[in-house]
Amino acid sequence: xxxxxxxxxxxxxxxxxxxxxxxxxxxxxxxxxxxxxxxxxxxxxxxxxxxxxxxxxxxxxxxxxxxxxxxxxxxxxxxxxxxxxxxxxxxxxxxxxxxxxxxxxxxxxxxxxxxxxxxxxxxxxxxxxxxxxxxxxxxxxxxxxxxxxxxxxxxxxxxxxxxxxxxxxxxxxxxxxxxxxxxxxxxxxxxxxxxxxxxxxxxxxxxxxxxxxxxxxxxxxxxxxxxxxxxxxxxxxxxxxxxxxxxxxxxxxxxxxxxxxxxxxxxxxxxxxxxxxxxxxxxxxxxxxxxxxxxxxxxxxxxxxxxxxxxxxxxxxxxxxxxxxxxxxxxxxxxxxxxxxxxxxxxxxxxxxxxxxxxxxxxxxxxxxxxxxxxxxxxxxxxxxxxxxxxxxxxxxxxxxxxxxxxxxxxxxxxxxxxxxxxxxxxxxxxxxxxxxxxxxxxxxxxxxxxxxxxxxxxxxxxxxxxxxxxxxxxxxxxxxxxxxxxxxxxxxxxxxxxxxxxxxxxxxxxxxxxxxxxxxxxxxxxxxxxxxxxxxxxxxxxxxxxxxxxxxxxxxxxxxxxxxxxxxxxxxxxxxxxxxxxxxxxxxxxxxxxxxxxxxxxxxxxxxxxxxxxxxxxxxxxxxxxxxxxxxxxxxxxxxxxxxxxxxxxxxxxxxxxxxxxxxxxxxxxxxxxxxxxxxxxxxxxxxxxxxxxxxxxxxxxxxxxxxxxxxxxxxxxxxxxxxxxxxxxxxxxxxxxxxxxxxxxxxxxxxxxxxxxxxxxxxxxxxxxxxxxxxxxxxxxxxxxxxxxxxxxxxxxxxxxxxxxxxxxxxxxxxxxxxxxxxxxxxxxxxxxxxxxxxxxxxxxxxxxxxxxxxxxxxxxxxxxxxxxxxxxxxxxxxxxxxxxxxxxxxxxx
Ligand code: PEP
Ligand code: MG
Numbered sequence: 001x002x003x004x005x006x007x008x009x010x011x012x013x014x015x016x017x018x019x020x021x022x023x024x025x026x027x028x029x030x031x032x033x034x035x036x037x038x039x040x041x042x043x044x045x046x047x048x049x050x051x052x053x054x055x056x057x058x059x060x061x062x063x064x065x066x067x068x069x070x071x072x073x074x075x076x077x078x079x080x081x082x083x084x085x086x087x088x089x090x091x092x093x094x095x096x097x098x099x100x101x102x103x104x105x106x107x108x109x110x111x112x113x114x115x116x117x118x119x120x121x122x123x124x125x126x127x128x129x130x131x132x133x134x135x136x137x138x139x140x141x142x143x144x145x146x147x148x149x150x151x152x153x154x155x156x157x158x159x160x161x162x163x164x165x166x167x168x169x170x171x172x173x174x175x176x177x178x179x180x181x182x183x184x185x186x187x188x189x190x191x192x193x194x195x196x197x198x199x200x201x202x203x204x205x206x207x208x209x210x211x212x213x214x215x216x217x218x219x220x221x222x223x224x225x226x227x228x229x230x231x232x233x234x235x236x237x238x239x240x241x242x243x244x245x246x247x248x249x250x251x252x253x254x255x256x257x258x259x260x261x262x263x264x265x266x267x268x269x270x271x272x273x274x275x276x277x278x279x280x281x282x283x284x285x286x287x288x289x290x291x292x293x294x295x296x297x298x299x300x301x302x303x304x305x306x307x308x309x310x311x312x313x314x315x316x317x318x319x320x321x322x323x324x325x326x327x328x329x330x331x332x333x334x335x336x337x338x339x340x341x342x343x344x345x346x347x348x349x350x351x352x353x354x355x356x357x358x359x360x361x362x363x364x365x366x367x368x369x370x371x372x373x374x375x376x377x378x379x380x381x382x383x384x385x386x387x388x389x390x391x392x393x394x395x396x397x398x399x400x401x402x403x404x405x406x407x408x409x410x411x412x413x414x415x416x417x418x419x420x421x422x423x424x425x426x427x428x429x430x431x432x433x434x435x436x437x438x439x440x441x442x443x444x445x446x447x448x449x450x451x452x453x454x455x456x457x458x459x460x461x462x463x464x465x466x467x468x469x470x471x472x473x474x475x476x477x478x479x480x481x482x483x484x485x486x487x488x489x490x491x492x493x494x495x496x497x498x499x500x501x502x503x504x505x506x507x508x509x510x511x512x513x514x515x516x517x518x519x520x521x522x523x524x525x526x527x528x529x530x531x532x533x534x535x536x537x538x539x540x541x542x543x544x545x546x547x548x549x550x551x552x553x554x555x556x557x558x559x560x561x562x563x564x565x566x567x568x569x570x571x572x573x574x575x576x577x578x579x580x581x582x583x584x585x586x587x588x589x590x591x592x593x594x595x596x597x598x599x600x601x602x603x604x605x606x607x608x609x610x611x612x613x614x615x616x617x618x619x620x621x622x623x624x625x626x627x628x629x630x631x632x633x634x635x636x637x638x639x640x641x642x643x644x645x646x647x648x649x650x651x652x653x654x655x656x657x658x659x660x661x662x663x664x665x666x667x668x669x670x671x672x673x674x675x676x677x678x679x680x681x682x683x684x685x686x687x688x689x690x691x692x693x694x695x696x697x698x699x700x701x702x703x704x705x706x707x708x709x710x711x712x713x714x715x716x717x718x719x720x721x722x723x724x725x726x727x728x729x730x731x732x733x734x735x736x737x738x739x740x741x742x743x744x745x746x747x748x749x750x751x752x753x754x755x756x757x758x759x760x761x762x763x764x765x766x767x768x769x770x771x772x773x774x775x776x777x778x779x780x781x782x783x784x785x786x787x788x789x790x791x792x793x794x795x796x797x798x799x800x801x802x803x804x805x806x807x808x809x810x811x812x813x814x815x816x817x818x819x820x821x822x823x824x825x826x827x828x829x830x831x832x833x834x835x836x837x838x839x840x841x842x843x844x845x846x847x848x849x850x851x852x853x854x855x856x857x858x859x860x861x862x863x864x865x866x867x868x869x870x871x872x873x874x875x876x877x878x879x880x881x882x883x884x885x886x887x888x889x890x891x892x893x894x895x896x
Contacts, residue, residue, distance in 0.1 A: 007053050007067050008074045011037045012045030012246075013081035020321070025050045027241030029100030032341045039320060041313055044337050045081040046095070046245030047074045049213065051102065054239030057217045075209075075244075082246045086205035091128055092121035093205075094138070094247040097212040099219060099240045104342060105228050110149040110219040112212045113282060114142040114247060116205035134252050136182035137174075141282065143189040143201060146208065150215040151197035161188035175280065209244065216242045224439050231443065245339070248332040251282050255303075255334045258283050261296055263318040263325045266346040267401060269353030269524075273314065283328060283339070292452060292473050306336050317341050322363050323372075324354055347403055348373070348380035352524040359527075366531040373528055375848040375874040380405060381525055382870065386502045386509075387516035393500075393509045396488045399449065399474030401506040402460035407447025407469045408500045408512050411493055413481040415441025428499050430486055432479050434462070442468070447501045449508065451477045469503035477508075529870055532877035533557050538855060540872045541617070541863035543841060545569060547608025550618075553866040557873070560616035560710075561609065562774060562863020563841035566691060567625050569605050570598070579630045584662050588686060595690040602691065606698035610709035614702075619712040619774065619841070619863075621753070622691050626676045628666035637663065672788065677717020678727055678752075685730050692734035699746045700738075711748045712772060717779070719758045721765035728769045753841070755779035760821035764828030767836055773829065774863070775822055777842030777850075781809050784818045810843065813850040823857050830858070839863060848875035855879040 009018040009026055011033040018026050018034035026034060030048030037043060049071075056064050079085045084093035094116040117125065117139050126135035147153040162174060162185060169181045177185065193201050202208050219225060220240045229236060250258030260283075261275020275296030300307040310329060313336075317325045326344035330337050346354065355369035364372075386406040409426035412418035418429040418441035426446035433452040434442065439462070442448060448463050453472040463470030478487045486493040491510065493499065500513035519525075533540075541562035542553030546569070550561060570579050575598065582594035609618050631637075637659045644652035668674035681688035692713060699709040713731055718724050731750055739745035750769075754760050755776030767773065782789045787796070789810065799805040813819055829836050839861045844850035846864030851872060854862055856879075864872045 005052070005064075007050055007064065007070050009034060009048045009050065010045070010074060010077060011048065012043045013037075015045070015077075018048070023102045024238075025052060025241070027051060027100030027102055027243070028104050028342045029098060029340055030241045030243050033243065033245070035320075036317070036338055036341060039316065041316070042335075042337050043339070044246045044248045045078055046243055047078060048100070049242040049244070051239040051241045054217045054220060054241065055237065057214075058220065058239060078244070078246060084246075086116050086209070087118070087121070088124065089118075089120045090124040092116055092118075092124050094125070095209070095244045096247055097209070097216060098243050098245070099216045100243055101220075101234075101240045102238055103232075103234050104345070105225060105232075105234070110216055110222075112142070112145045112149055112215070114138045115146070115208050115212050115244075117142050118203045118205070120203070129249070129252050131252060133179050133182065134249070136179060136186065137251060138249070140182055140185050140189060142208075143186065143193065146201070146212065147189065147193045147197070149219070150211050151193055151199065151201075153193055153196040157192040157196055158189060161185055161192060164188075213242050213244070216240065227439055231439075248330045248335075248337045248339075249282070250278075250330040250332065251280050252333055254279055256330075256332050257281060257299075258328075258330045259293075259296060259299065260326070260328050261314070262344045262346075263314050263327070264344075264350070264354055266324065266326070266344050266350050267403060269346070269350035269357070271354075271357060273311065283330070292475070303331065303334070306331055306334070309336050313338060314341075319363070322358070322368075324350075348377035349519075349522075351377065352381065352522065352528055356524040356527050367535055370528060370532045370535060370874065370877050373874060375871045375878070378525060378870055378874065381519050381522050384515040385504070385518045386500060387514040389516075390514070393511070393513060395507045396491060396510050397474050397476040397508045399471035399477075399506045399508065400453075400460075401503055402453075402472040403448075403463040403468060403470035403503055405447070405469035405504065405518070406500070406502050406513075406515060407445075408498065408515055409446045411486055411495055411497050411499050412441065412445065413479055413484055413486060413495050415439075417441070417495060419444045428501060430477070430479055430499070431481070447471075447503060449474055449477070449499070449501060451475065451479060469501055471501055471503050471506050471508065474506075474508060525870070529557070529873055532874045536873065536876045537879060538859070538876060539861040540845075540869060540876050541619075541839070541841075541861055542866045542869060543845075543863050544609070544866060546605065547612055549866055550609050550612035553869065554612050554616075556866060556869040558616075558866065558869055559861065561613055561618045561620075562839050562845070562861065563714075564609060564618065564620045565624065566602070566621060567623050567629075569602060570623075570630065575601055576630065582687075583627050583630055583666070584658060591684065592686050592690075595686055599690050599694050602694035603698045603701075606695050606711075607702050610698055610702040610711070611705075611707050613710075614707040615710070617710045617712050619714050619751070619772075619839075620691075620695055621714040621716050622678070622688055623680055624677050624716045626666070626668060626671045626674050627680070628663060628668070628671070631659065631663050631666070634663060672782065672790075678715050678723050679717065681715070681727055681730065682723065688727065688730055689734040692731050693738055696735055696738045696746065696748060697742075699748070700742055700744065703746055709746070711746075713748060713750050714772075714774060715750070715752045716776065717755060718752045718766060719756045719762075721762060721769060724752055724766050724769040751837075753779075754822075754825055755842075756783050757821055760825040763825035764832050767829040767833050770836075772837040772839065773825075774839040774841045775825075775859070777813060777818065777822075777840055777844045778810065780821065780842065781814065781818050781844075784821060785809060785814070807849075812847050813844045813853055815853055819853055819857070822854075826858050837861075846872045848872075848878075851875045852879050 015037055019038060020031050020035035023031040026048045033043055079093055082093055084091050086093045094114050096113045097115050098111045122135045122139050126132040144158045148155050165181050165184050169177055171177050250256045257277055257279040258281050259275055259277035261273055264271050265274045276293035277296050277299045278293045314327055324344040325341045328340040330339055351373050355372050358364045359366050359369045384406060407428055409428040412421055412427040412429050415438035418427045421427045428447045428449060429441050429445035430449045433450050442462055448470040450472045451474055460470055460472050476489050484495045498512045500509040539559035541560040542558035543563040544550040544553045544561045545565050578594050578597040582591050585591035585594060637656055641656035644656050695711050699711045702709050715727050728750055749771045751772035752770050753774050753776040754763060759766060796808055838859045840854050840859055841863040845862035846868030851862055
């Protein structure tokens with residue numbers, strides 16, 4: 001780090017040092033505080049130590065050499081700003097030390113309040129505040145937080161001390177402890193620290209401050225922060241900033257308090273402030289969920305002028321940042337201070353409603369609205385809800401609707417139990433309150449239910465971020481995880497019992513309430529998707545095999561069909577006998593007879609597809625899977641043969657024996673690399689001819705009805721240009737025959753799939769024979785990794801857990817390997833045939849991260865299942881308009 005580099009930024013007290021654009025260096029919290037200072041909003045002054053210092057610290061285990069000097073000057077400025085000095089026994093300056101990454105990671109790193117207080121300065125603080133009780137309470141909080149975070153004393157040690165003394169004093173809450181009780185707590189805490197940390201609590205402000213900053217930097221690497229980053233794709237090398245901010249106290253008296261809130265409801269999106277306030281409390285009382293706070297509206301009654309000021313400030317913040325804000329504030333003896341503002345985490349339902357309403361009022365543009373909706377989260381809107389069509393069961397208990405949706409699952413009373421149940425039935429994690437350490441259980445659970453907390457407590461924020469349903473503050477529930485019992489009112493449940501949550505209303509039900517699909521017709525989401533489609537750089541098509549699929553796809557604005565798997569049309573029960581007859585045929589004329597039976601059925605399907613997709617392209621893939629898949633299971637044929645023999649039925653015996661013989665002939669050791677794809681058309685060209693006839697006759701028929709069919713005939717599993725050349729000739733011959741018979745023709749195009757590594761490497765030669773290609777990324781992944789599509793689930797987990805793979809390559813495209821082959825292929829194809837149309841029709845076509853990559857390498861469209869269309873359409877709209885078109889001569893830079 002260069003010597004002249006700035007390490008520390010000041011905020012509050014008119015400091016003009018940094019702004020909202022600097023979140024990479026100042027973290028979200030520091031940048032927000034700097035911007036609030038610029039806006040003239042009252043914030044307690046403080047300093048932000050930049051993320052660069054954290055990165056340096058994590059790399060070298062120490063601060064940069066000239067850092068201490070800058071810190072000293074900054075702390076002196078802070079002392080001047082507040083008019084108190086660190087360590088002054090008569091009038092001590094106390095500070096909060098908080099982490100703040102560029103990307104918000106709620107609750108994942110550590111915060112320490114009241115830093116600077118010592119045994120000696122307790123009395124100074126008592127004198128200044130006029131309350132010994134307050135000073136003692138502040139000191140015991142410091143011991144507790146500092147002890148746990150910096151000195152790594154187990155939290156339980158402090159809880160035990162508190163519980164004992166609360167019991168002695170018959171106090172229900174910490175706030176009811178007497179001064180003498182607090183003195184005993186403090187002594188108990190000191191002893192716990194000495195016993196567990198083998199050191200005494202530091203008694204100078206400077207030492208406390210320095211140790212606290214070290215600890216916050218180190219917390220960047222704590223297990224839960226690392227896990228959270230992995231889960232949310234946050235890079236590990238960003239580091240956290242640290243803000244050291246002069247304390248203002250919400251726990252001085254009843255005219256003091258602390259609150260958190262949102263400028264709009266983060267669950268529903270409703271445009272009214274939602275917040276919580278606790279009189280005579282410090283911030284962690286709300287966030288920890290240990291006391292259930294009051295709605296902010298009560299502040300409007302008890303301190304109307306504070307409420308009005310807060311309302312005005314938060315309105316300014318929302319307009320200034322042009323987004324919903326999540327704010328923290330403290331009132332100290334009737335004076336309001338803002339401690340933090342940041343873009344609020346919100347449910348998908350709220351995100352959509354807020355974005356659309358902000359467009360309507362002109363605060364943001366429609367493209368900003370589209371950019372603000374995370375594609376993966378809209379499934380939350382499309383997620384199931386409890387189905388009350390048969391009546392509403394008795395409500396067991398109620399809590400706060402903290403994150404919408406519904407969940408039905410088996411009760412788990414600890415995060416460990418929830419995480420352990422990953423592969424079984426869905427689980428609902430039920431606990432008194434959750435902490436950041438519970439993240440594994442929260443990830444595993446379908447829904448969360450907590451006895452304490454509010455709509456801004458840890459469980460609520462994390463659940464909302466993950467799109468999981470969550471009910472908090474369910475006061476009638478009591479969890480005893482030691483004996484595995486959950487009491488809800490009079491009812492007793494055990495781990496493993498079923499429970500249903502309606503988190504949109506906060507209602508809890510016993511047993512399994514049916515689930516039904518959610519709000520697929522959400523009007524706000526429709527607006528977002530309409531804007532997304534209008535802004536999309538490329539088309540999103542659907543994979544659809546039936547007219548019904550095609551109709552669903554059209555209703556969701558698919559820009560055509562990118563893949564119709566024709567073998568799925570053959571699986572229908574009434575078609576199977578004809579398919580089997582075709583397979584069992586002993587010669588070509590026999591096979592042709594069976595194919596002629598199938599032709600009208602296929603043609604009818606194609607007509608349906610063309611009608612639904614009139615004027616849009618329909619890619620129909622010729623038959624792909626191994627033929628033996630159409631035959632019955634071996635054991636059924638064996639049983640048939642046995643029966644025929646026992647009944648001495650010569651005809652039946654002959655039929656069954658023929659079946660067995662053909663099954664044996666067709667059976668393959670490795671069907672995925674077997675007699676499939678274009679190989680079928682090479683060996684049985686009459687199958688290809690029938691399918692081409694069905695496609696083009698259907699197209700001619702619907703064209704005569706006034707529709708506009710745009711057929712694209714696609715050949716699967718091609719490995720060489722020679723295969724494609726041969727099959728193209730067969731397709732053209734079949735087409736010419738159809739046109740000659742009908743006396744009229746229709747446009748059609750011929751393409752192929754690239755789903756074999758050889759096809760990707762030889763794409764330049766293959767492209768000479770086609771006018772479009774579509775990457776079959778499912779098979780291309782299978783063949784490139786040598787991972788079986790059907791069996792890889794058995795070992796991919798191990799690869800993911802050990803970090804050998806970052807993500808499942810069948811879900812998100814492997815950019816380095818499979819993606820490298822795609823780039824190679826595209827570069828060759830564009831060099832030979834610049835106008836070639838290139839698509840993707842594997843499952844990756846519906847995955848946001850893969851879509852981003854496909855756009856960047858220059859494909860023309862993606863195709864995915866109709867259910868995934870909204871996610872894909874939104875992801876497509878969010879891709880960078882700048883496409884990296886592969887050009888000849890440009891070397892592939894391996895990302896392996
Ligand atoms: C593919 O391989 O990506 C593909 C679309 O074909 P299928 O999944 O039918 O093998
Ligand atoms: Mg395939």
